[in-house]
Amino acid sequence: xxxxxxxxxxxxxxxxxxxxxxxxxxxxxxxxxxxxxxxxxxxxxxxxxxxxxxxxxxxxxxxxxxxxxxxxxxxxxxxxxxxxxxxxxxxxxxxxxxxxxxxxxxxxxxxxxxxxxxxxxxxxxxxxxxxxxxxxxxxxxxxxxxxxxxxxxxxxxxxxxxxxxxxxxxxxxxxxxxxxxxxxxxxxxxxxxxxxxxxxxxxxxxxxxxxxxxxxxxxxxxxxxxxxxxxxxxxxxxxxxxxxxxxxxxxxxxxxxxxxxxxxxxxxxxxxxxxxxxxxxxxxxxxxxxxxxxxxxxxxxxxxxxxxxxxxxxxxxxxxxxxxxxxxxxxxxxxxxxxxxxxxxxxxxxxxxxxxxxxxxxxxxxxxxxxxxxxxxxxxxxxxxxxxxxxxxxxxxxxxxxxxxxxxxxxxxxxxxxxxxxxxxxxxxxxxxxxxxxxxxxxxxxxxxxxxxxxxxxxxxxxxxxxxxxxxxxxxxxxxxxxxxxxxxxxxxxxxxxxxxxxxxxxxxxxxxxxxxxxxxxxxxxxxxxxxxxxxxxxxxxxxxxxxxxxxxxxxxxxxxxxxxxxxxxxxxxxxxxxxxxxxxxxxxxxxxxxxxxxxxxxxxxxxxxxxxxxxxxxxxxxxxxxxxxxxxxxxxxxxxxxxxxxxxxxxxxxxxxxxxxxxxxxxxxxxxxxxxxxxxxxxxxxxxxxxxxxxxxxxxxxxxxxxxxxxxxxxxxxxxxxxxxxxxxxxxxxxxxxxxxxxxxxxxxxxxxxxx
Ligand code: SF4
Numbered sequence: 001x002x003x004x005x006x007x008x009x010x011x012x013x014x015x016x017x018x019x020x021x022x023x024x025x026x027x028x029x030x031x032x033x034x035x036x037x038x039x040x041x042x043x044x045x046x047x048x049x050x051x052x053x054x055x056x057x058x059x060x061x062x063x064x065x066x067x068x069x070x071x072x073x074x075x076x077x078x079x080x081x082x083x084x085x086x087x088x089x090x091x092x093x094x095x096x097x098x099x100x101x102x103x104x105x106x107x108x109x110x111x112x113x114x115x116x117x118x119x120x121x122x123x124x125x126x127x128x129x130x131x132x133x134x135x136x137x138x139x140x141x142x143x144x145x146x147x148x149x150x151x152x153x154x155x156x157x158x159x160x161x162x163x164x165x166x167x168x169x170x171x172x173x174x175x176x177x178x179x180x181x182x183x184x185x186x187x188x189x190x191x192x193x194x195x196x197x198x199x200x201x202x203x204x205x206x207x208x209x210x211x212x213x214x215x216x217x218x219x220x221x222x223x224x225x226x227x228x229x230x231x232x233x234x235x236x237x238x239x240x241x242x243x244x245x246x247x248x249x250x251x252x253x254x255x256x257x258x259x260x261x262x263x264x265x266x267x268x269x270x271x272x273x274x275x276x277x278x279x280x281x282x283x284x285x286x287x288x289x290x291x292x293x294x295x296x297x298x299x300x301x302x303x304x305x306x307x308x309x310x311x312x313x314x315x316x317x318x319x320x321x322x323x324x325x326x327x328x329x330x331x332x333x334x335x336x337x338x339x340x341x342x343x344x345x346x347x348x349x350x351x352x353x354x355x356x357x358x359x360x361x362x363x364x365x366x367x368x369x370x371x372x373x374x375x376x377x378x379x380x381x382x383x384x385x386x387x388x389x390x391x392x393x394x395x396x397x398x399x400x401x402x403x404x405x406x407x408x409x410x411x412x413x414x415x416x417x418x419x420x421x422x423x424x425x426x427x428x429x430x431x432x433x434x435x436x437x438x439x440x441x442x443x444x445x446x447x448x449x450x451x452x453x454x455x456x457x458x459x460x461x462x463x464x465x466x467x468x469x470x471x472x473x474x475x476x477x478x479x480x481x482x483x484x485x486x487x488x489x490x491x492x493x494x495x496x497x498x499x500x501x502x503x504x505x506x507x508x509x510x511x512x513x514x515x516x517x518x519x520x521x522x523x524x525x526x527x528x529x530x531x532x533x534x535x536x537x538x539x540x541x542x543x544x545x546x547x548x549x550x551x552x553x554x555x556x557x558x559x560x561x562x563x564x565x566x567x568x569x570x571x572x573x574x575x576x577x578x579x580x581x582x583x584x585x586x587x588x589x590x591x592x593x594x595x596x597x598x599x600x601x602x603x604x605x606x607x608x609x610x611x612x613x614x615x616x617x618x619x620x621x622x623x624x625x626x627x628x629x630x631x632x633x634x635x636x637x638x639x640x641x642x643x644x645x646x647x648x649x650x651x652x653x654x655x656x657x658x659x660x661x662x663x664x665x666x667x668x669x670x671x672x673x674x675x676x677x678x679x680x681x682x683x684x685x686x687x688x689x690x691x692x693x694x695x696x697x698x699x700x701x702x703x704x705x706x707x708x709x710x711x712x713x714x715x716x717x718x719x720x721x722x723x724x725x726x727x728x729x730x731x732x733x734x735x736x737x738x739x740x741x742x743x744x745x746x747x748x749x750x751x752x753x754x755x756x757x
């Protein structure tokens with residue numbers, strides 16, 4: 001029993017607001033990494049784990065999906081990577097005694113921070129129908145409960161199987177094989193809520209839903225646009241790549257409503273100048289576009305490129321369709337609508353365009369700031385249009401860089417975790433697995449919540465993640481989960497989804513990425529795929545937090561065997577769990593790009609990307625598509641604001657590492673809303689006022705709300721606001737999704753502020 005104690009949560013009154021930072025990392029990042037490590041793991045374990053993260057024979061960071069450089073530093077991690085490791089390798093334990101002491105209802109009253117700080121789950125737990133407390137259960141009984149529930153369904157489509165991006169390739173592959181053997185494509189994943197809009201737009205434009213650059217391209221580029229992304233917090237090692245590019249004379253443009261510390265100056269703690277606080281200025285230009293104004297911005301830049309005839313005509317002629325259509329759309333672009341949508345003066349767009357025209361090697365990086373709006377697919381098509389017009393696809397030092405937020409979210413999709421699988425993917429895999437694969441498309445995240453709400457889905461299984469806190473419309477999603485006959489979560493630590501159970505619930509504790517995974521066939525490795533399509537191995541090195549833990553692969557294979565029998569088609573479930581090489585052999589036989597998978601994971605490899613590799617495009621006619629996009633200006637009624645939900649610096653997705661946001665001057669609290677001082681003045685709300693955030697009345701009159709936030713005067717465009725999720729996910733209506741991709745519009749929520757009662 002660990003003597004370590006979870007951190008105390010400060011009272012709401014302890015919240016302190018100070019000036020935002022103008023630089024990222026440096027000595028404070030080292031101290032913060034150490035503080036988290038010492039608090040969770042102690043000195044020896046902190047040193048032991050941080051020496052192994054992102055190292056050749058070590059484990060892959062379970063944070064974001066930023067790639068590892070070919071030559072790694074001894075300390076190949078960032079502050080938030082160190083926090084992610086400390087969270088998983090913590091010595092705190094959430095054992096049966098915790099669940100005996102606290103009822104599910106009492107646990108649900110605690111904050112996300114408090115729940116996450118209980119420590120690692122140690123044993124399988126079952127909440128029987130009508131029970132108030134989780135209680136220990138054997139693995140065998142747990143699998144019995146699940147297979148019984150699955151067999152009790154009228155159709156396999158009455159079950160949904162969610163995947164978080166932390167799941168390894170091997171676990172993702174057997175998971176989709178099991179789910180499809182059951183007969184459904186209900187495979188929602190966290191990508192539905194993050195880069196789905198990128199995947200849809202890229203598939204349409206270039207025939208593959210992945211970015212086209214490598215780390216070397218970033219470092220070779222002479223112009224890097226960073227749009228709707230905050231790398232200082234969400235992909236911190238990216239700052240090292242930007243620093244390297246800057247050192248070689250590249251220009252960096254930050255396109256973001258907020259002036260983020262990481263895009264202002266980077267004090268690289270691995271460099272003397274960084275430790276002396278004289279790091280590198282990152283952004284040469286900050287473009288403070290209005291929330292949701294990126295579509296108009298990129299359309300305006302493209303219109304200027306066309307007007308100036310600043311195109312790579314050879315590339316466009318040889319590889320692209322649609323030039324006339326985008327020319328017509330550009331000619332029809334309304335400058336007033338562009339100004340209204342972007343909130344920018346023309347000279348700012350002119351300056352940005354001039355930099356684009358002067359560039360020979362342009363990379364565009366983006367994240368949620370572009371993907372979580374109603375018109376996000378159109379926005380990303382305009383981003384692709386820009387690079388196609390300039391011939392920047394398949395050129396060294398240039399290309400597309402959607403930066404993934406979860407360490408293996410791209411890999412999971414490659415392994416088949418997708419509710420809308422391509423027919424050719426299933427055609428290739430079916431003979432390898434040896435059983436028919438369902439063809440009818442399944443449910444994405446929003447579809448799953450609607451089906452749970454309407455009683456069409458009765459069994460929910462979550463492979464990692466925190467479905468409830470990541471999802472929109474928190475109250476609706478919580479009620480929907482509560483309607484399920486059975487909810488099952490495979491997890492390492494306690495979170496809000498686990499204390500929002502169905503009529504019965506199971507909590508199945510799994511190995512973390514830091515932990516040794518020993519099966520009958522010996523010690524196992526898993527693989528992940530980063531944002532740049534590089535696949536590499538990860539080996540856990542720590543002893544598991546408990547002897548009851550099982551790997552995700554072992555859990556899925558045991559459940560499949562219990563539900564379907566020892567063998568399904570060509571698949572012997574137990575054999576796959578014994579030795580993951582066998583899983584990789586199936587992958588090599590059934591998925592493009594994984595030939596000789598087991599031989600190649602030793603040194604890692606990069607998956608094929610036809611546009612990058614050979615300027616070939618797997619579109620219906622084999623040519624890249626220049627696609628015109630209608631302009632959309634988000635309607636915000638007077639007295640209302642456009643809210644973007646975002647992370648603090650002490651947060652990774654829905655995991656709350658701490659209650660500070662050092663870069664934005666926030667300490668000891670999270671219920672803050674950042675608003676332009678002039679907007680606060682016009683609303684008659686002095687900074688520091690406690691306010692409630694109210695959504696626009698819904699069709700049925702429902703008004704979503706999030707209460708008791710401190711109004712903070714902050715440098716953001718007029719009419720825009722920002723606040724942290726998951727607290728503000730309650731304001732995002734379930735039906736408010738991006739066109740074509742179905743991604744919740746978490747980055748543009750119309751709200752108004754009201755003084756709290
Ligand atoms: S940049 Fe991302 S992957 Fe790298 S150490 Fe930091 S959190 Fe982990």
